[in-house]
Amino acid sequence: MTTVHKMFAAMLAAALGLTACSSGGGSQSSTAPTSSAPGKQKVSFLVFPSPNLPESYWKAQVDLVTKANPDLEVELVSAPSESDRNDYAKQLAASGQLPDVQIGMQDLVALEPNLAPWSQEELTDFLCPTCGAVNGKVLQLPTNTQTIPNVYYNKKLFQKAGISAPPKTYAELLADAEKLKGKGVTPFVSGGVFVTSQPWTALLANDLYAKTSDWMAKRRSGDAKFATDAAFRSATQKFADLAAKGYIDKRQIGQDYPKTQEAFLAGKGAMYPMGSWFAAAADKSPIKDDIGVFAWPSDDGSLHMPTFTGGGLSVSASAKNPAAAKKFALAFQLQKENLDASVKADALFPAIKGYTPPSDTGPVFKATYDLWQQAQQSNATVPAFSWEAGDAAMLPGMQGKFWSTAQDLVSGKKNVDQALQFLDTEWEKSG
Template sequence: MNKLLAAGAITVAVALTSSGCSSGTSGTDRSSAPSSEGGKQKVSFLVFPSPNLPESYWKAQVELVTKAHPDLDVELVAAPSESERNDYAKQLAASGQLPDVQIGMQDLVALESHLAPWTEAELKDFLCPTCGAVNGKVLQLPTNTQTIPNVFYNKKLFAQAGIAEPPRTYAELLAAAEKLKAKGIAPFVGGGAFVTSQPWTAILATDLYARTPDWMARRRGGQTTFAADPAMKAATQKFADLAAKGYLDKRQIGQDYPKTQEAFLGGKGAMYPMGSWFAAAADQSDMKDDIGVFAWPGDDGSLHLPAFTGGGLSVSADARNPAAAKEFALAFQLTKENLDASVKADALFPAVKGYTPPSDTGPVFKAVYDLWQKAVTEKATVPAFGWEAGDAAMLPGMQGTFWSTAQDLVSGRKNVDQALAFLDTEWEKTG
């Protein structure tokens, strides 16, 4: 899912050419005419290729839309990075080069003047039409739900360590980690960027959001801070302790996201806290039948599964042809074949009325989806800390700061008090 953006890069990778997709450029040329030859309406579409969603995926999905909407001529612009996509999109927006349609991004959504709002009528087919709203305006289509994180585990490595079943309480999770470590098996697979922060997000789900689901709203309103909240400090200490005990390996911080995925699928660690999207790669692997999944357990064993709904397309406020841009975005997000493809390629849970996943999904996706459905039925979903959208999210720029702070905690560069104070300092700078 993630690669590293070269500092200050503005040039985009050459995009794809097909009957419905013309070659990519650096952003959008606002001086060009809004229509292509033959009366077709031009729409530029910024995407972020990843291991699950390579350029070939985006090309195929765009072609599905343009076949059904022959009035559209879509220019697929492939960015050179996924991991720093918020910063990249903000650079394009600041320079007046933001493409007409983009994958939804937290920091860009927060800069609401750059995006066109969606109307109530345009949102009628979505299960949560107001998810991710900013000041009452929905700026990215609330298309998908993801659970962040789940804990994927290697059944064979669990058996080697004498662990008969997934842990149901936090104490059992620690006991399992100790058994794995004693057998010379890395308890967790970790890595750089957002990967390191996944256990922290999980602990905050069970120990903070389960009790205070509006914590982020309180932080945004100045009613609490990272350093002053005892529950935040206790949860963060739990996370730091995982590293101190050797269950999280600081040597893995240098691994990028693809390498962490390869490491888990290669049997180099027993547990992999990761978003539900990992199920797609897991189901394409040889070990798909040996991968289980459980929700990160809290102290009392009750279920609290962090979830995020949003992540859909947004349309530039300066789109050359706003009507055509919205036509494309809605068609892309509501075409059943596209939704089915997103389920299989990125293990998304489409938040679209009347939609059900295809029956031929793999065993890992089915396990993740069933876990989410169980949490929904039991009203046990909570926000996914650091992944929220709109008014429920951290301030722009803070997501990356949260991720880097997680790395500092695991590496030992910061202790808990220093980390929380740093988050507060950066929050005030951003605000």
């Protein structure tokens, strides 16, 4: 993470000092004034291109909105790095350069004065209008639900190791990992930034949140700590053991997010703990029919699906035309064509009343969506640790600390005691 942050700092300095890319293929300053066509209301829109959502995606979706709302003119501002988007957005806000509308970011949402609140009337179309609220204010549209993580697996590699079905308990998962390792197959594909932490989040869903759903509130009030909570320690020890047994290959943590995805799709590991958005890339791959999905199993086999609802657009409190910015954000989030595109491009589950996914989605998306529906019907959803929103989230900056600590546990740089003490120390600094 140190190298990543150094690289990001350099990119950020360059981006703030020079320009931000526009989706039109040229280069356009994120702060320099530009003229709008007569009768147009201009809105600047900060996006974070990723493997699933390149700049061409954002441009196409914005074009759909402006076609339906010809009074709007939207300037796309692309961040230099998707992986450190929280830091980038906070830096823009601190320097007075935050665009009018942004993809939701938890650290930015936590800095409440930066964002304009949404009224109850503006949120009537959303299934969970209070999700992610900060001090009773909704600052980010609660547009999408994601399950984080699922466990995607390569059916052929399971068969190679003599595994006929996904594991139902954690003991079975460990036994399967040992079988895979014995056949020379890496059990879990891992990588840098947030990817390494995915198994830890899954373990915390079962060992911590399934038993204490309000644990984060207790940590915020000081009634719980990382180092002294038995359930948190148990999940962390299990995570460290996965690396110690060689089920997570520490040599992979130098890979970036796109490389981890490529590695799994290339058969370089049997299981890929990842958010539901991976289903979009999986369904575009040649091996889509060989990819299955299951929920990370608990000790007793009961289902606990880590889930996040939020992820929508937010509007800057300093937007030059707040009404136009909100009009664009709502139109972008509620237009059916855009919602369908988000399902196909990023495997999102739109949390919009009356919405159903397109019938022509791929097999991996359908399996992932069905797994979430099963959890919903069984009342088996729990928060996804480090992905929570609003008042239920970690303090600003702690998400990145959690992710970097996961890498330190896998690499052996920190043992469990050191990792948990580090998180407590950093929490106190953040508070």
